[in-house]
Amino acid sequence: MSADPTFRQAVATVLAELTPQPWDYTDGSGATLTVIPAGLREDYGRAEVMIRAAASKTEAAELGIKSSGLPGLLAALDEGTVWSHVTSLDDQLTVTPDAAGLLLVVTDVVYDSAIRERTATVHLPEEQRMPLASALRRALDVARGWEDPPVCAECDAEVEPGVTWCSTRCRNAADRHDLPEVSGE
Ligand SMILES: [Zn+2]
Numbered sequence: 001m002s003a004d005p006t007f008r009q010a011v012a013t014v015l016a017e018l019t020p021q022p023w024d025y026t027d028g029s030g031a032t033l034t035v036i037p038a039g040l041r042e043d044y045g046r047a048e049v050m051i052r053a054a055a056s057k058t059e060a061a062e063l064g065i066k067s068s069g070l071p072g073l074l075a076a077l078d079e080g081t082v083w084s085h086v087t088s089l090d091d092q093l094t095v096t097p098d099a100a101g102l103l104l105v106v107t108d109v110v111y112d113s114a115i116r117e118r119t120a121t122v123h124l125p126e127e128q129r130m131p132l133a134s135a136l137r138r139a140l141d142v143a144r145g146w147e148d149p150p151v152c153a154e155c156d157a158e159v160e161p162g163v164t165w166c167s168t169r170c171r172n173a174a175d176r177h178d179l180p181e182v183s184g185e
Contacts, residue, residue, distance in 0.1 A: 022034050022035060022036045022037075023035045023131070023132070023135030023138075023139075025122070025124060025128050025131075025132070027122050027123045027124065027125075028123070029055075029123070030055075030056065031053065031054060031055045031056075031120065031121060031122045031123070032052075032053070032054045032122065033051070033052070033053055033104060033122040033124065033132075034050075034051070034052040034053075034054070035049060035050070035051055035132070035135045035136055035139050036049070036050040036051075036052065036139070037049055037050075037138075037139035037140075037142035037143055038050055038064060038143065038146070039142075039146060040146060041146055041147075041148070042143075042146055042147050042148070043147065043148055044147045044148055044149060044150040044151070044161070045066060045067055045068035045147065045150070046066050046067070046068070046147065047066070047067050047143035047144065047146040047147045048064030048065060048066055048067070048143060049064065049065050049067070049070060049136065049139040049140060049142075049143050050062055050063070050064050051063055051064075051065060051093060051104075051106060052106070053104060053105075053106040053120035053121060053122045054120055055120045055121070059118065059120060060108075060118070060120060061091075061106040061107060061108035061118040061119055061120040062091075062106065062108050063087055063089075063091035063092070063093055063106055063107075063108060064087065064091075065085060065087070065093065066087075067140055067143045067144055067147065069085055070136060070140045070143075071140075072085070073085065073093075073095065073136065074133055074136060074137060074140070076095060077095070077102075077129055077130075077132065077133040077136070078133065080097045080129075081097070082094070082095065082096050082097065083095045089109060090109045091106070091107060091108050091109055092105075092106070092107040093105070093106055093107075100123070100125060100126065101123060101124045101125040101126040101127075101128065101129065102123070102124040102126075102128075102129055102132075103121065103122075103123050103124075104121065104122045104123075104124065105119060105120075105121050106119065106120050106121075106122075107119045108120075149161075150162075150163070152164070152165050152166035152167075152170050153165055153170070153174060154166075154170035154171075154173050154174050155170050157170075
């Protein structure tokens with residue numbers, strides 16, 4: 001008696017989701033794009049997915065996009081629009097659709113003895129656009145799994161995603177901080 005293939009497929013899918021592998025693609029010029037979910041505990045919205053472009057083994061540029069920034073990239077990939085993003089470390093990713101697919105440019109600011117920039121470019125054919133989007137979605141799920149739940153901006157109580165304050169009381173307290181000072185100096 002063998003296991004039901006549908007069941008085995010379901011198990012394989014679950015395992016793939018629990019242990020996502022880095023996704024990579026090497027273009028005709030030998031440049032490789034890699035998507036790697038980071039595995040670090042972070043506050044809500046701050047876990048990262050690493051995107052690395054490597055023109056060769058020695059010339060690579062990498063940046064981390066926070067989970068809060070990834071939906072914008074996914075929307076751009078779905079819609080075939082230009083997307084550009086600069087991180088808090090001044091690293092940059094620009095995705096530009098063209099007639100044959102997508103051009104991805106990663107600029108990585110390296111803080112050594114001097115500040116220098118490394119840039120690497122990968123061209124993805126059109127048929128790799130959706131596989132890239134799927135890889136980013138899986139990596140986003142993993143990143144979200146490493147995040148603590150969102151907390152109230154006022155009292156640090158746990159809140160639902162997208163909610164700023166846990167209560168009207170906290171919202172009102174936050175409003176009071178925002179009021180201009182009335183008293184003179
Ligand atoms: Zn609160």
